Every structure is written in C-alpha cells, then in structure tokens.
Amino acid sequence: xxxxxxxxxxxxxxxxxxxxxxxxxxxxxxxxxxxxxxxxxxxxxxxxxxxxxxxxxxxxxxxxxxxxxxxxxxxxxxxxxxxxxxxxxxxxxxxxxxxxxxxxxxxxxxxxxxxxxxxxxxxxxxxxxxxxxxxxxxxxxxxxxxxxxxxxxxxxxxxxxxxxxxxxxxxxxxxxxxxxxxxxxxxxxxxxxxxxxxxxxxxxxxxxxxxxxxxxxxxxxxxxxxxxxxxxxxxxxxxxxxxxxxxxxxxxxxxxxxxxxxxxxxxxxxxxxxxxxxxxxxxxxxxxxxxxxxxxxxxxxxxxxxxxxxxxxxxxxxxxxxxxxxxxxxxxxxxxxxxxxxxxxxxxxxxxxxxxxxxxxxxxxxxxxxxxxxxxxxxxxxxxxxxxxxxxxxxxxxxxxxxxxxxxxxx
Amino acid sequence: xxxxxxxxxxxxxxxxxxxxxxxxxxxxxxxxxxxxxxxxxxxxxxxxxxxxxxxxxxxxxxxxxxxxxxxxxxxxxxxxxxxxxxxxxxxxxxxxxxxxxxxxxxxxxxxxxxxxxxxxxxxxxxxx
Numbered sequence: 001x002x003x004x005x006x007x008x009x010x011x012x013x014x015x016x017x018x019x020x021x022x023x024x025x026x027x028x029x030x031x032x033x034x035x036x037x038x039x040x041x042x043x044x045x046x047x048x049x050x051x052x053x054x055x056x057x058x059x060x061x062x063x064x065x066x067x068x069x070x071x072x073x074x075x076x077x078x079x080x081x082x083x084x085x086x087x088x089x090x091x092x093x094x095x096x097x098x099x100x101x102x103x104x105x106x107x108x109x110x111x112x113x114x115x116x117x118x119x120x121x122x123x124x125x126x127x128x129x130x131x132x133x134x135x136x137x138x139x140x141x142x143x144x145x146x147x148x149x150x151x152x153x154x155x156x157x158x159x160x161x162x163x164x165x166x167x168x169x170x171x172x173x174x175x176x177x178x179x180x181x182x183x184x185x186x187x188x189x190x191x192x193x194x195x196x197x198x199x200x201x202x203x204x205x206x207x208x209x210x211x212x213x214x215x216x217x218x219x220x221x222x223x224x225x226x227x228x229x230x231x232x233x234x235x236x237x238x239x240x241x242x243x244x245x246x247x248x249x250x251x252x253x254x255x256x257x258x259x260x261x262x263x264x265x266x267x268x269x270x271x272x273x274x275x276x277x278x279x280x281x282x283x284x285x286x287x288x289x290x291x292x293x294x295x296x297x298x299x300x301x302x303x304x305x306x307x308x309x310x311x312x313x314x315x316x317x318x319x320x321x322x323x324x325x326x327x328x329x330x331x332x333x334x335x336x337x338x339x340x341x342x343x344x345x346x347x348x349x350x351x352x353x354x355x356x357x358x359x360x361x362x363x364x365x366x367x368x369x370x371x372x373x374x375x376x377x378x379x380x381x382x383x384x385x386x387x388x389x390x391x392x393x394x395x396x397x398x399x400x401x402x403x404x405x406x407x408x409x410x411x
Numbered sequence: 412x413x414x415x416x417x418x419x420x421x422x423x424x425x426x427x428x429x430x431x432x433x434x435x436x437x438x439x440x441x442x443x444x445x446x447x448x449x450x451x452x453x454x455x456x457x458x459x460x461x462x463x464x465x466x467x468x469x470x471x472x473x474x475x476x477x478x479x480x481x482x483x484x485x486x487x488x489x490x491x492x493x494x495x496x497x498x499x500x501x502x503x504x505x506x507x508x509x510x511x512x513x514x515x516x517x518x519x520x521x522x523x524x525x526x527x528x529x530x531x532x533x534x535x536x537x538x539x
Contacts, residue, residue, distance in 0.1 A: 132480040141420050142446060146504045146534070147476060147483055147491045155474035156493055163517035224488075227475035227512045275493045275501040280472050 003107040006249035008259035012374040013037025017190045017240035017359030027121040028077040030241035038243040043256040052111040054085040057098035057118035058363035063133045091137035095366025096396030096405030119241035120361035137399035139273040153400045154313040155226040160280040167333040169228045172314040174336040183353025185384040190359030233314040238359030242367040264297025264408035283401035286323035293406040301325030305389045308369035310397040311354040366396035414461040418447040430525045436462040445500040466523035468496040505535045
C-alpha cells in the first residue's frame with residue numbers, strides 16, 4: 001500500500017482493564033471514559049467537533065449486553081452525532097481492524113481527523129457463558145460444535161508446536177512471568193502483581209507456601225483449562241475500552257509536536273478453522289500481514305524496538321515472535337526462556353503486560369496496543385519505558401488467526 | 412460421485428447421519444475439501460463433485476478440555492483432536508475413550524466413528 005498522505009496518532013487514552021472495577025459500568029460508560037482521556041492527552045488541545053468520523057472495534061456487545069448497533073450508541077454517548085460511525089467486528093482483532101479502517105479513512109483524504117475506539121464489557125455473563133460466546137469467534141459448525149473452546153484451539157497449536165520443536169509447557173511459563181512483571185509496572189493493567197506475589201497471596205489463603213513461582217505454576221491452583229494450557233497461560237476476562245485520535249500528518253502539528261506516525265500497515269485473512277491451515281504451528285495471516293507492514297514501512301524485524309503481540313495464550317506470544325521474524329521458527333520458546341523478550345532484553349515484547357496481565361476486553365485490545373506504542377514512542381511509559389524506542393509494532397489476531405492486523409508505528 | 416445434494420453444511424450432516432464421510436473434489440485442479448465447500452479455494456472453480464474419504468488418519472494436534480462451554484460441562488474433561496485423514500484433509504473431532512493427555516500423542520493413529528445423539532450422528536475418532 002502507498003498512501004497519498006501519512007497518518008499520525010495525536011492523542012490516546014484507555015480505561016484500566018479489570019473484571020471488578022467496572023462492575024457498575026456498561027460499554028457506553030467505558031468508551032466515554034477512554035475517549036475523554038484521549039481528548040485530554042492531546043498536547044495542544046482538541047475539540048469534540050474536530051472529530052469527523054468514529055470507528056469502533058467491538059466483538060460482541062450483542063451477546064454480552066444484548067446490544068447491537070454499537071456505532072451510533074458510542075458516538076451518541078460521547079456527543080459526536082451526526083458524524084459517520086462504524087462498528088467493526090473481526091473477533092479479537094476488532095480493535096486492530098478498526099484502526100486499519102481509521103487510518104485508511106484519513107489516508108484517503110475523506111477525513112482529516114477521526115477517532116478509533118475499542119470496547120468490550122464481558123463480565124455480565126458467567127464464565128461458561130463467556131467461554132461459549134468467545135467460541136463464536138471459531139468455526140461454530142466445525143470447531144465449536146465438536147467441542148473445541150478458544151483455549152482448546154490454542155492448546156492444540158501448543159501440542160503441535162511441542163511435538164514439532166521439542167519445547168515443553170515449562171517454557172511457556174517464561175511468558176507468564178515476564179508479562180506479569182510488566183503488568184505490575186502498568187497502572188492500567190488488569191493484574192498488577194508479579195506471579196510470585198500472586199503465589200504468596202493465594203498460598204496464604206489456602207494455607208500453602210510455595211518455594212518459588214514455578215512450584216506455584218505447577219500446583220493444582222494453576223489448574224488445567226485445556227491441556228497443556230493452564231489458568232496462568234490464559235488471558236483473563238476483562239472489561240475495558242481504549243481510544244486513539246488519528247490525524248493527517250500534514251495537520252498533526254495543530255495538535256501535538258510529537259505525533260506518532262503509521263509507517264506500515266498490514267492485514268490478512270486465513271481459513272476459519274485451525275484444521276484447514278497450512279501449518280498448525282504458525283499463523284500464516286500474521287506472516288502475511290507482517291510482510292505487508294514491513295514492506296510498506298521499508299523496515300525489517302530487526303528494526304523493531306518494541307512489539308505488542310497478541311498473547312491471548314502464552315503459546316500465541318511465542319508463535320507471534322516467530323511469525324513476525326523476531327526469531328526463527330521453533331526458536332521462540334527458547335528466546336522467551338533466555339529473557340530476550342523481557343523489558344531489558346534485545347526484543348521487548350508486551351511491555352504493558354500483554355493480554356495476559358493487562359487484560360483482553362476483546363474489541364479494545366488492538367486499540368490498547370496502539371495506546372502503549374504511543375506511550376513508549378513518546379517516552380511516557382514510566383517504569384516500563386524501554387530505552388531509545390524509535391519503531392514499534394502491533395500484532396492483533398482474530399480468533400486462531402482468521403484475521404491478523406500488523407501495524408508499524410514510528411516517531 | 413453423483414449425489415443429488417448441494418455442497419452445504421446441511422448436506423454434510425445429512426450424509427454423516429447415513430454414516431458417510433463426504434466432502435468434495437475440484438474437477439479442475441484436484442483439490443479436496445472436507446467438509447464440502449461450494450467453490451474451490453485454490454482455483455476458484457465451481458466444477459466440484461462429491462467424494463467420500465477413507466476413515467483413518469493421524470493425530471496432528473489435540474487438547475484435553477477441562478473448562479468447557481455450558482452444554483459440554485458434564486462431559487469434561489474430554490479430548491478434541493485435529494486429525495489428518497490418510498487422503499489429505501484435516502478435520503476436528505472428539506477423541507472417544509480418552510480423557511488424559513498420557514493416552515494420546517501427536518502421531519497416534521485413529522479411526523473415524525459415527526456417534527449417535529438425539530439430533531443425528533456426529534463425527535468423532537477412536538484410537539486404533
């Protein structure tokens with residue numbers, strides 16, 4: 001893709017992602033909260049009337065809240081009517097695709113300034129009902145109907161990956177521990193505790209003492225969700241919303257002297273069902289979307305300083321790190337175990353805690369990734385700031401890889 | 412194979428009720444699709460024909476589901492496998508008679524089994 005004009009982020013905001021904090025709120029309040037923070041974050045100020053269009057990523061308020069037609073509802077509650085507003089649904093990539101559409105809308109010249117939001121309110125339903133709803137992102141007829149759950153599908157990728165490359169479940173714990181460490185440094189994260197802190201707290205409650213994190217992660221408290229994935233391999237169920245404001249780069253300085261530019265965009269699709277993919281241990285749509293983004297940005301994997309990748313499950317982060325070219329296929333697990341993807345590693349991944357610790361209100365996630373890159377690229381990420389960040393990448397996956405969005409942002 | 416049914420989900424399940432595992436073959440490029448699809452994803456042809464598949468294969472991935480959706484909570488833990496049928500396509504299904512990871516591995520050989528439920532027969536697998 002080549003654009004007539006570049007697009008930049010000039011403001012970003014997010015709610016905390018959490019399962020209890022937003023008990024009294026619905027998606028409309030969550031979206032407004034994130035959007036108001038985004039407005040306040042614009043260095044030189046912005047007015048509501050500057051926003052010319054709204055794109056909303058939302059997976060399933062339809063089921064979670066019995067609410068469809070989310071687009072005008074979000075615009076209404078933020079006082080943005082009568083601008084054009086669109087809701088995008090690509091499962092867990094809804095936010096990322098909403099970002100794609102927002103960027104394309106501005107790059108096309110149709111609009112100068114747009115807002116992109118992502119929101120999900122998941123906690124009205126019981127866990128088994130949420131499990132059922134999330135399974136709608138899979139092939140209902142040929143995957144969900146035969147008993148596959150979301151965790152089950154990624155667990156199948158894990159068994160295939162272990163058989164092919166000789167890795168083990170213990171390797172996945174490196175991702176869990178790292179992401180909780182990063183989440184502990186992020187005031188917006190769902191979990192803000194290291195794994196060893198959680199181990200002590202839970203242990204105290206049950207009258208148990210754990211020698212270390214691994215003993216806790218191997219204990220029955222970390223129960224199996226879908227073998228080999230256990231509770232701490234899975235992202236939590238969270239409520240939350242994130243929002244970014246996009247402007248054509250030629251007018252961005254009206255809003256800020258430090259915008260963050262979209263250097264590369266990629267989006268691809270693949271078969272719905274995991275069993276129809278070419279390779280069960282790699283998400284081809286991620287490789288393809290990554291290739292398009294790198295080509296457009298004229299950059300290579302080694303140029304990426306920070307990446308936000310879709311760790312709905314620990315195995316997904318490992319596969320992502322390979323699909324995006326950070327490590328060779330089959331070496332992602334080893335790289336995680338060696339600490340290369342930690343905040344102080346040579347390829348920091350999921351500096352905000354990832355989906356695992358930061359949370360995954362489904363439609364919000366892609367937009368939350370853009371928020372974190374905005375913070376990192378402007379040096380505002382506080383205790384989780386990586387040094388010398390010039391290039392960031394976000395990787396947002398729908399379901400088991402039917403949709404993938406990869407975007408590269410730079411200063 | 413001449414079967415007077417459109418290439419639909421409904422037809423696939425009707426054939427399973429008759430204990431037939433059937434998909435389609437593209438007459439133009441030779442690709443197989445199981446379950447059936449109306450258009451060849453490889454060459455775009457609509458010149459497809461029903462084909463039945465041999466009922467043996469190899470496990471290429473599996474999981475043991477413990478946290479199940481509402482309607483399957485009573486069956487948990489249960490095993491779901493992705494099986495590569497000997498003639499090429501992969502398909503997902505429950506692996507019967509197994510409920511722990513030690514009992515199965517990537518590479519295990521399985522046979523298709525048609526399971527009778529109230530609303531029809533379902534495709535599942537059993538270890539050979």
